[in-house]
Amino acid sequence: MSTISDPPSGSFQLSMLINDTRYRSYTFQFIALILLILAFAYLGYNLLANLQAAGLNISYQFLGEPAGYDINQTLIPYTSQSTHWQASLVGVLNTLLVAFLGCLMATVIGVVVGVLRLSDNWLVRQLMSVYVEIFRNVPVLIWILIIMAVFIAVLPQPRDFRGDDPEATMFLNAFAFTGRGFYSPAPIFGPGSGAVIAVFLASIAGIFAFRNYAKKALYERGQLIPTFWPSVAIFFIPAIIAYFIFGRPITLEYPELRGFNFQGGIFMRNSLIALWFALSIYTAAFIAENVRAGILAVSKGQTEAAASLGLRPGRIMNLVVLPQALRVIIPPLISQYLNLTKNSSLAIAVGYMDLTGTLGGITLNQTGRAIEAIFLLMLFYLAISLAISAIMNVYNNAVKLKER
């Protein structure tokens, strides 16, 4: 009979929790966990006990009660009779709006500046580093306040447009740039405009189909089909034809000065513009550094190899360097997006009604439910940040180096 030496059948003893290296680390981690839970339990208990001593309690009933205050920028229907919960949702949407716009603009500016910082042109390079250093090293709150102050002081107010010889006039009779915000014409969708929009969307799909076809033709038959002008044509011509066939259903509503303000058209508030712009240029300075680092991380041999194949510098950047640099750029970019989103909570400095302004500001004040409101605020920001992270991680997985 062959003998198989069994591993010593573990007669487990308590002392092994300390002495056996296999278990020791678990033991200490477990103890640390217990202590942590105890500490938080103590803090929680202390909070509840103090609240009780002050005759207060934790209750979310206030969310169902009428808010009683008005909000200037609402993306969903809201009146002062809506509930605190709806006011919070208005705030969430305003936060998401400025975060989305900010991320978009910060990325565009950041990539351009990051690439230009590596330019061969001395002047451009220096200008870009001045931009990065100035904006990166002054707190974003200051930028928000400066931009808002300049905005209000420099641009004319609606009252300056009044009178026979006004100090300010509208641009093309359609756009008004005032210290209170920008007014632009708004489209009015009459009957039949649905068809025009459908044609327009279909033509956008057509552009993508045409570009795919052109690419295929290039790769399979080596046939180079021009894409730019046909794309422009597909973009405009069908929609314009449809517009006239259906009897010009879409008209423009122009803003005009009535009473105290311009009325009609699309109104973009000064607070949104100032906050958006400040967050964008501030975060763009950081993104520019990420982009520069990403580009420098691609070895010079790649550029030289591409050049030796006869590619022009613009194409080397677009086809060879940037796709590889993206792998380095995306992870820190996620952090920048999260920073921008969280920095948007400084909105109240310019009176932009974001989540901190509604739920964490007026609602908190009017109801006095500070702990409840702050807790909910934290949950909202956590959820938004995790969602941005998740989306960006999906994108990161798509561009990262595929190892087989």
Next chain:
Amino acid sequence: MKKLAILGAMTVAGLSAGVASAATLDDVKARGKLNCGVTTGLVGFAAPNANGEWEGFDVGVCRAVAAAVLGDPTAVEFVPTTGKTRFTALASGEIDMLARNTTWTFSRDVDLGFEFVGINYYDGQGFMVPKELGVSSAKELDGATVCIQTGTTTELNLADFFRANNISYEPVPIETNAEAQPLYLEGACDVYTTDASGLAATRAAFENPSEHVVLPEIISKEPLGPLVRHGDNQWGDIVRWTLNALIAAEELGVTSANVAEMSASAGSNPEINRLLGTEGTLGEMLGLEADWAKKAIMAGGNYGELFEKNIGENTPIGLARGLNAQWTEGGLLYSPPFR
């Protein structure tokens, strides 16, 4: 490092638990200073002067309480609070009392767990507009852009007023009075709204006050008064009766000029004697010295003197007594009897 932070947090939590439970009077005496919450700066009510010393109508109440409790009107630590931070500051024990033109409302008194000890200014919400707009009534403000401080009752009154009159407006939320001024002056808003007294104070600070008018409509009742935390009745009594002492002193003709003489010996008016401690044991009942009210009155004068010195008609703010006159002169000021 993490554990250190947790220990630190626990210590802080433990300390704040201690603060909340002890009697405020003992705390103030032990500290030798009264922590008094005021505005971040509203000329006439509470603002630092050129020498950095706080002065104003609300500041006067703080100083009177400090004088009554500690015998020293300068033993006050002024804590500037915004409309948003004031209640948290009071509830957490950071300040002992709040004298920040705060409107006495049901929910603040009952739901937030505070104790309004009285009313030191009867106010109402008004509107200020530049004269050049040619507006003469608040009902003509349809479509106007309105600057408004957040976290105040004015915000709710405004929504109610415009809804009731079925006219629209565009609210521009602002954190403090100081931030509102440039916005209003640059024309980023057409109208500035807050309590009428605050409007008068703000307008007085403008370069050309005459270019702005306060509209006649008063759209709300705003009884402003000092407040303390729920649950410490002795401290609430001290602040309440200090305020009453200032009001009663004006009614009884006790001023900062004659209070020393009047309190030297018992006079012919028994109420004045009880107020100034030359007769009876009112001070002892409060847990203070017998001459507590005398010190409070000496700090800045009686109610009328405080009013005239800080916000009265001879100051740039120029408020008339109006509702804030003594009841004997057609106003609403009416101190319960000292007996």
